Amino acid sequence: MNTSPPLRSTDLVDGTSMKGPVYPNWYRVLKLAPSPHLTDQDVHVAFLAESAYHHPDDHPPGSRARARAEAYSKLIRQAYEVLRTKESRARYDHLKTRIASEKDQLHNRAKVLAEGWLKRIEAETQSAEEQATSSLAKERLDAFFRTDAQLRSRHPTLPTPTREQVQRFFEAESERRRAQVVRDRAAHRTALELMIRAEFERRAAGMPVDERRVRWQRGRDAFGQVSQNRKKVDAELGQQAWEVALSKFFAELMSHHQHDHRCASPAPSKTAQGSTAPVLSENARPNEKFTPPVPSTRVV
Known part of the structure; x- marks a missing residue:
């Protein structure tokens, strides 16, 4: 059974x-x-x-x-x-081929429409996004030099980062942001394609116009909500990545400085008992571990 x-x-x-x-x-x-x-x-x-x-x-x-x-x-x-029968199978195979062709045409048309829609959205929001990007870049530049000042107040002998070091750091940050924009655009394009293909399929199935309009509006509302949530999450993740990169930059700077300082220190002096004792600089402390300061203002 x-x-x-x-x-x-x-x-x-x-x-x-x-x-x-x-x-x-x-x-x-x-x-x-x-x-x-x-x-x-x-x-x-x-x-x-x-x-x-x-x-x-x-x-x-x-x-x-x-x-x-x-x-x-x-x-x-x-x-x-x-x-x-052989004849009925031939008719069915022909129907399958036509269906597959129409389905491919539907997908291609959805891609074209989604790309056009995405470009219109980007054109409408470009000015606001450029302003937000410029503001964020300024805030992060301020945070960089604020962190540098805080660290220098604790370690006066710390050398100033070179122009090349600062340039490489911010070039890496810009590249990370560009990669994020590409990922966001791909996710938006996929969501728009799904919306448009669903509308085409509803039309093909003969769904009434009023019902299609309701479903289309629901899809747009859901797309807008998901888009807003994604932007919020991406901003939080981007801020976390920025803080990690900032801490890593100054940790490496401090590590190199301590290494150079140890190499430049004079030979250890002899104690009364004949043993050697390390010579500490004025600002050095035994077993000191560097903990980079966190920017006082979160930038989202």
Whole structure:
């Protein structure tokens, strides 16, 4: 007895026509591989095997399993009617090819529309984003030199970062931000493509205009909310990455300074007992560990 639930028709979707309903993959229903060498006898044998495997009489009357088996048996019969002859298989194969072509056209059109929509959104928000980026860059530049001043007040002999060091640091920060913009744009493009493709499919299915408008507006509202949430999360992650990079920069600067200072220290002096004692500079403390100061103002 077959106790496993049969496949649902929605699991067998192969594609949708722009002018028709969803078409199941009839080859899959009969567990057949599409092939020009497939014979009528092969189809008949597969039909008998699947009919026996999913026979409703294998399940108790009135049970859900029996109801599912009865529904799936109808699909098996439909699959057999479609594939039973060479001519009917040829018609079905042609239909599948046309459906796949229309589906590819739908996806390509969705990509084009999504790209155009994304460019319009970027054009509308470009001025505000440029202003926000400029403001953020200024705040982070101030934070950089504020951190440098705080560290120098604790370690007066610490050398000033060179122009090249500062330039490399901010070039790396700019590259990280550019990469984030590219990732955000790709995520927006994907979401827009899904929205547009869903609208095309609703049109193809003949959904009433009013219902399509409601669903489209819901999709836009959801897209806007997700976009806002993503921006907030990205800003927080970007701030964390900035703080880590800032701390790492000054930690390396301090480490190099301490190394150079140790190399330049005079030889240790002899104590009364003949042992050696380290000579500490005026600002040095034994076993001192550097903890970079955190910028006093978070920049989001």
